[in-house]
Amino acid sequence: MRRWSELAERVAATTRTSEKTGLLAEYLRTLDDGALPIAVVFLTGRPFPEADQRATGIGWATIANAVAQVGGADRASLAAAYDRHSDLAAAVGDVLEGVGHAPSPEAGPSLGEVAATFAAIEAASGPAKKASLLAGLLAGSDPRTARGIVRVLSGELRIGLREGLVEAAIAKAFDRPLDAVKRAGMLTGDIGRTAELAREDRLDTAELTLFHPLKFMLASPAEDAAEILKRLGPTVWVEDKYDGIRCQLHRLGREVRLYSRDLHDVSGQFPEIVEGAREVPWDGILDGEILAFRDDAVLPFIALQARLGRKDPPSALRAEVPVIFVAFDLLGVGTGPDDDLDADARTVTPLLETPLQERRRLLESLALPAAGEGGAFALSHLSTADSIDGLEAAFSEARARRNEGLMVKDPSSAYSPGRRGYGWLKMKKALATIDCVVVGVEVGHGKRHGVLADYAFAVRDEAHDQLVTIGKAYSGLTDAEIAAMTRWFDDHTVSRHGRYRVVEPTVVVEVAFDVILRSNRHRSGFALRFPRIARLRLDKDASEADTLETVRALYEGLQAGAEHLVTAGARTAATDVASRPANVTRSRVRP
Ligand code: AMP
Numbered sequence: 001m002r003r004w005s006e007l008a009e010r011v012a013a014t015t016r017t018s019e020k021t022g023l024l025a026e027y028l029r030t031l032d033d034g035a036l037p038i039a040v041v042f043l044t045g046r047p048f049p050e051a052d053q054r055a056t057g058i059g060w061a062t063i064a065n066a067v068a069q070v071g072g073a074d075r076a077s078l079a080a081a082y083d084r085h086s087d088l089a090a091a092v093g094d095v096l097e098g099v100g101h102a103p104s105p106e107a108g109p110s111l112g113e114v115a116a117t118f119a120a121i122e123a124a125s126g127p128a129k130k131a132s133l134l135a136g137l138l139a140g141s142d143p144r145t146a147r148g149i150v151r152v153l154s155g156e157l158r159i160g161l162r163e164g165l166v167e168a169a170i171a172k173a174f175d176r177p178l179d180a181v182k183r184a185g186m187l188t189g190d191i192g193r194t195a196e197l198a199r200e201d202r203l204d205t206a207e208l209t210l211f212h213p214l215k216f217m218l219a220s221p222a223e224d225a226a227e228i229l230k231r232l233g234p235t236v237w238v239e240d241k242y243d244g245i246r247c248q249l250h251r252l253g254r255e256v257r258l259y260s261r262d263l264h265d266v267s268g269q270f271p272e273i274v275e276g277a278r279e280v281p282w283d284g285i286l287d288g289e290i291l292a293f294r295d296d297a298v299l300p301f302i303a304l305q306a307r308l309g310r311k312d313p314p315s316a317l318r319a320e321v322p323v324i325f326v327a328f329d330l331l332g333v334g335t336g337p338d339d340d341l342d343a344d345a346r347t348v349t350p351l352l353e354t355p356l357q358e359r360r361r362l363l364e365s366l367a368l369p370a371a372g373e374g375g376a377f378a379l380s381h382l383s384t385a386d387s388i389d390g391l392e393a394a395f396s397e398a399r400a401r402r403n404e405g406l407m408v409k410d411p412s413s414a415y416s417p418g419r420r421g422y423g424w425l426k427m428k429k430a431l432a433t434i435d436c437v438v439v440g441v442e443v444g445h446g447k448r449h450g451v452l453a454d455y456a457f458a459v460r461d462e463a464h465d466q467l468v469t470i471g472k473a474y475s476g477l478t479d480a481e482i483a484a485m486t487r488w489f490d491d492h493t494v495s496r497h498g499r500y501r502v503v504e505p506t507v508v509v510e511v512a513f514d515v516i517l518r519s520n521r522h523r524s525g526f527a528l529r530f531p532r533i534a535r536l537r538l539d540k541d542a543s544e545a546d547t548l549e550t551v552r553a554l555y556e557g558l559q560a561g562a563e564h565l566v567t568a569g570a571r572t573a574a575t576d577v578a579s580r581p582a583n584v585t586r587s588r589v590r591p
Pocket of ligand 1: 240241243244245246247289
């Protein structure tokens with residue numbers, strides 16, 4: 001682990017991509033079989049592979065507690081160190097150095113031992129047990145090794161690495177074509193496994209594996225119809241943008257699993273979809289959106305919220321808020337059910353590189369059992385457009401069907417897991433919202449006195465691998481949501497400055513606004529006019545928040561005269577906030 005930590009620091013010290021790749025490749029070549037996949041997964045800033053259902057469940061409070069057990073340093077000195085660095089790993093290193101914690105670097109834990117401790121922390125129940133396991137690990141680690149451990153645990157590497165760079169390093173380390181590495185990464189969904197296949201020269205054996213969720217293909221925001229046609233035209237595919245939750249459905253025989261956007265297994269929450277999928281005559285993987293749907297109409301997102309996070313929902317709730325799966329993509333398909341075949345013998349042909357046009361044709365040929373006819377499925381509404389008027393008319397029609405806006409797709413595009421490319425563009429509420437990370441909170445005023453109801457939020461500055469503030473707003477969340485978030489922010493306060501608290505930057509909120517302005521008030525260099533929190537995005541993590549680049553593009557679009565579009569959209573979002581009933585909350589609050 002010490003060598004991994006040293007490498008992380010060397011990678012952080014250079015901004016040159018080729019140097020980073022070179023350092024990584026050289027390091028990866030030196031690792032033995034057991035260490036290679038662990039090191040690679042750690043390099044993506046995760047204690048476990050991305051599609052792994054496990055999470056350590058450790059927050060800053062537990063890390064602070066563990067550090068206190070090792071060095072006797074109190075929480076205040078960790079907070080002070082954090083204020084100096086804005087980086088938890090650096091703060092932990094400082095505190096341990098400060099108390100003279102100096103075990104021999106050579107005797108520190110190996111990568112395998114660190115991975116095993118992470119697994120034990122995940123399995124342990126309660127923050128006290130988790131903290132003592134971590135304290136045990138840190139006790140044997142010199143400050144530099146401890147920094148590396150905390151980098152991985154906190155999910156914040158801050159060394160300027162993206163997964164693409166790690167893939168490039170794997171290709172270079174083992175002298176394999178980058179395309180082959182990317183393809184294997186896409187199919188296995190596991191970068192550690194991909195590194196092993198690269199080393200063994202077996203990248204071509206990578207397979208699409210059912211019940212290993214693939215990362216979802218993402219859409220880029222588009223400003224308006226003109227931009228969409230310019231990027232994807234002359235003729236584009238237009239689907240309704242449904243306001244539900246993204247879901248990947250895997251089926252093999254009678255085994256069905258549903259995965260959420262953060263790759264968690266949510267099958268237990270939607271039994272009607274699982275039961276419906278058991279009856280279909282094929283194996284494969286669908287991509288789609290789960291919606292609340294009753295009496296032939298989509299119910300608003302607020303209705304679906306009552307179902308989120310509830311395993312085995314009671315039948316009254318199922319009757320009140322029935323859900324359906326709206327399929328819009330097919331990622332793999334296999335032979336029909338053959339009772340003579342055991343599950344392992346069934347194969348699924350990957351369709352990721354097949355053009356969307358063909359994937360859609362195959363999807364339609366599956367004849368999914370329709371909602372309203374005893375099934376739980378629907379196909380996304382698809383049409384084509386080749387003019388600004390056509391796209392705007394489709395937008396209004398989608399809104400009239402109570403959907404959020406449009407997803408515009410290039411019919412020749414491949415499915416690129418985890419990538420936010422230009423194959424899919426989203427046109428929603430004319431882009432009057434951006435997803436931001438909450439970085440600070442304050443107690444509110446009046447009725448909201450005593451709860452943490454005022455949020456400061458930031459967008460991602462990708463070029464500098466940091467968060468930059470863009471605004472503050474009173475929360476537009478419900479009382480129940482604010483109460484739940486207050487508890488969470490209480491547990492994840494990093495430091496206090498009078499009324500203002502710096503909090504762990506992991507909660508994403510969708511912020512509505514009227515106009516973007518240039519301003520020196522916030523670090524982003526921009527400010528939002530009339531910002532308001534439209535909703536919590538607990539399905540997104542900080543890495544999925546919008547970027548400074550997006551804000552800049554929106555601002556430039558505004559300057560170029562698209563102002564009427566943005567303000568019109570903002571009014572829609574504001575109405576949504578105002579009409580939100582006060583009695584619904586999402587039950588999953590992320591640690
Ligand atoms: P956003 O969450 O605003 O970044 O928008 C992207 C999300 O829109 C996707 O992750 C899906 O959950 C959702 N979505 C709704 N309808 C569609 C559709 N027809 N095609 C693709 N994604 C869709």
